[in-house]
Amino acid sequence: MPRLFGTDGVRGLANRELTAGLALGLAQASASVLTQGRRAELRRSQGRRPVAVVARDPRVSGEFISAAVAAGLASSGVDVLDAGVIPTPAAAFLIADIDADFGVMVSASHNPAPDNGIKFFAFGGTKLPDEVEDRIEAYLDRDVLMPIGGDVGRIRRFADAEDRYIVHLLGTLPNPLAGIHVVLDCAHGAAAGASPRVFTDAGAKVTVIGAEPDGININDGVGSTHLDNLAKSVLEHGADVGIAHDGDADRCLAVDKDGNIIDGDQIMAILAVSMAERGVLTDRTLVATVMSNLGLRKAMADNDIRMVETKVGDRYVLEALGAGGLSLGGEQSGHVIMTKYATTGDGILTGLHLVAEMARTGKSLAELASVMTVYPQILVNVRGVDHHALHSDEVIAQAVTDAETELGDTGRVLLRPSGTEPMVRVMVEAADQATADRLANALAEIVRERLAN
Incomplete structure (x- = not known):
């Protein structure tokens, strides 16, 4: 099963891959994971619940997804400060500014409106490392926190968030x-x-x-x-x-x-x-x-x-x-x-x-x-190849060396495998666009021939 979290949270087509149910589950799982440790224990010993900031961008699906996130957190005993529509970096700043335990941003960044995403920030407004995201994902299949009575979380508007x-x-x-x-x-x-x-x-x-x-x-x-x-x-x-x-x-x-x-x-x-x-x-x-x-x-x-x-x-x-x-x-x-x-x-x-x-x-x-001269750059994606074999193929390695020799200090070659699909990215920079195009396409063809599945 592929990893749910990508390079920047969980993203997908809203109401298809990213549903209200998934948002609720992720929020409940995050509450289980992100309210552990000494900090959470100290809050509880003082009779205080954990606090999370929830925010979103203005895409329409953000309304029901952020509502589901807030519901999942509150049902897990987390007090929610709903900041409404603010930038992602604003949400990160506010988590640190008010000493919240963590935060959630509902956004798909530069993606089109039908997409949406959920990203989590830890205490201090920092992004979560992979291993913490993996723990949240693992908690989707476990029992969640289910406080009752006065121990459930409250949801309040974060009125001065943007200010x-x-x-x-x-x-x-x-x-x-x-x-x-x-x-x-x-x-x-x-x-x-x-x-x-x-x-x-x-x-x-x-x-x-x-x-x-x-x-x-x-x-x-x-x-x-x-x-x-x-x-x-x-x-x-x-x-x-x-x-x-x-x-x-x-x-x-x-x-x-x-x-x-x-x-x-x-x-x-x-x-x-x-x-x-x-x-x-x-x-x-x-x-x-x-x-x-x-x-x-x-x-x-x-x-x-x-x-x-x-x-x-x-x-x-x-x-x-x-x-x-x-x-x-x-x-x-x-x-x-x-x-x-x-x-x-x-x-x-x-x-x-x-x-x-x-x-x-x-x-x-x-x-x-003008402090910087921009060198012509071309990126060619070679799809449907055995990208895992890229760095062990001697013919490709020699072709890269030959290209680098031709370019000298007037250009650069970079071949890197995709981390998510059978694809190799071929990037060439040169002093002129024609040279960059020629070398990139030649290297792409060699990669295609050598690593064909």
Whole structure:
């Protein structure tokens, strides 16, 4: 049986794979697992019940799924603070801010509206390690907590949830955003309330698009996966910068005043150089995944900044940040983590600090982004192959060596097996697109021939 939890919680088509019954069961199982230990024992000895924050993005299925989650928690003796529609990073922040025992976010991030997901955060607002998720999954088949009378949990509205989060964000800024015109694309998602407020309060002139969620339009042609409308709006309004969030606002991508896309790698490069200059980049180190562009590696080397690489996935970035006590990391997708202020990626926080650097330096976003040269990159997915044999095939290994020799220090080759299906991902970066395309397609064909099932 496949693992229920994926790379970021449990996701599926709402009311098909992700039902109210499953949401209720997961909530009850999480209550059994996440209320164990000394902390929970101390609360009980003081006559207090465990507390959980529950939040969601605005997709319509979130209403019944979050209700089922709250019911499952309360029926297990957990007091629920219902924060309503707020960004994922806001939920994580609030768990730590009010000293809650854990929290649940109902969201499918950048996925279309029919999908939904459930992700759990531990005490302190941190994501759960795999082994804890596995324990929750295992508890789905066990007896659940069934208190009675006054021991059942209460469900209350978390009335000032968004206000607390906005005050926190404003408190992180090194300088105001005065003089900067920002277009915000809120993806008709969870950022629609908080992001325009916080950018305005920080001093920016703000134009907003994608901020009319109706439950079914989340990520629909807007947000960080659809940047054309943002670029068009920036040009139409003569704005200085555009900031795009995804549905649950844990990501940030940008466009400059000419409508050019600034991706997560470029954003990390800008923030890393700024933080290093100001002496707040811990150990002058940036954490990024193996998929980050070669240009980021070269930019960091040119600025005497060390770069630590991880596997693809924000949880691996978080692990490396925590292990080294580091302050900045992220992914090309715009999932950027600033550990001084957040326990997960925060698209609003990232956008604020990116625009703050424009205000601080007086430079345009294009000027700031010029610290990094983006190398042409192509990714080819080779499906239906024996991906487990990838690293033991000598012919493939020699083909990779030959490609790397041709590229020298002007490019990079990465072959990696999928962790979930019989597929190999072939990625090539080169000084020009034609070379990248040629080498990637040639390597993909060799993989297809050598590992065919």
